[in-house]
Amino acid sequence: MTLIRGTIGLIRRGHVLPPIAFISSPNSNKNEITNSININKQLCRHYSKFEITKNLEIISNDKINSKISNLQLSNPPNKPMVILLPWLLAKRKHILKYASFYLDQGFDVLNVECSPWQVLWPLKGVKLVADDILTFLEKNPLCKPLVLHGFSVGGYLWSEVMVKALSDQARYQPIFDRIIGQVWDSAVDVAEITIGLPKAVFPNNQMMQRALKQYMMYHLKTFDQVATTHYLRASQIFHTNPLIRTPALFYVSKTDPIGSLKANEAARENWESLGIKVNFKCFEKSSHVGHYRKYPKEYMAELYSFINELGLVQYPEKVKVQL
Template identity: 55%
Template structure:
């Protein structure tokens, strides 16, 4: 499936707004000068994600009539959360709060994106009454290869040095040292975020994509999340492949992935604009 042209509006160095049409609007203190009334996907990317790969996922949503808020963090921001990932999380939350014209929000997080969203929820939990409106607008959540804090020493080196085993091992040893040495400014925040992901302030239906062979977003850790969420009353749809790499499920199984994603989106309480876009898509096929 070819990707149509995608317009990108930079909100911050870590946040960009993707759309099928060019945004002729200014961004002042994270607020769009021209409000939008279409649904928004909050896409929390994996480490070192390339634009062309992110755009393949974004294209699926743009065809449904969504805008896509793409968020990324660097390895440095992950290692030093108080000056890095937590600052990005604050910006994400502020964007969602001040751009309330987006009537419905769908989360789609990959790998370390689950951790970043957990940092967003840490801020939400501190002021639940203030951010109740943001939570109420979240109608669905998708988690692809969600990685637990315990897998940071595995995931970070592979993301930074995907083809160099020697440098992977060296960085792995450093990350282990880093987490032991900088407990108060790093590890305690990872643990708190992991607990927040488990308890999950978002009660909207969830779709989980994983594989049995993923060493980073493991089946075991995701099963624990699934069990906890279902016990809390969250509807969880589960798609587990026997074999596919970390954040590589869409690439390995494109038809199954898109079919499961479309089925999940069809089950959500989305605005009429998305339903109209879907009808156009079906008519075009005919």
């Protein structure tokens, strides 16, 4: 119990270890080393960022000359926008390697991040972030078309956006009608949260992983009304996807215990039964949110093909260099 209390104290104070770094090591293969070099090139590129809230920001090729009031931009961009929903504690350089694909194609990137604490206590955390996403999109209708690209727990965050929208569907449906495609990388279901969150917070410390997993199990049993009920509702909404019928691309791995193949296949079957076109890329052996690191060319080829089918590839030569 002392170890568990200490673990939660670390989360609350933000003293947590970062996710596994996607850098080369003595055991790195050629693809991983090449990809690390590409990441460094991306970090050197020029881009601007515009903070909306502590959880939301816009990343753009252009300088954003705008003021913001109540989440409304005075001069909103009139261009495609990808809503990027990274995994917990994602490093900046890892976010940028995905953002750069969309920036190269003329998109702006709405980057949305949340903390482990916000996931543990959704009423004061993730749900408030979801409200801000919905309000921002509603008040800035020129940001279109929209594409979703979510990783891991980002699927849960987006589900909370849909939960909020369903409270007044007539009002919010026009936002979802602007979404023309969705990409889900290692999406995590509620059943896997006790595995995923400990590994995200303490990727290199198995003792702390076990301690946090024990606390998560306690948390789910004890805080049903303020946590578990909301996880289950969000999971139901993700699988039924009542607001979006646009094409989807899933990235999964046979060896990922967090965003498991089984859970993602269940979502795929549900969505296809609703008439949603689903592209499903399953890798043989890659870690959670590590598919691009392990298989960069295959990952990028799938993403390029998908975005091209949506009619949003403006500069194909910038993608083909990486294939």
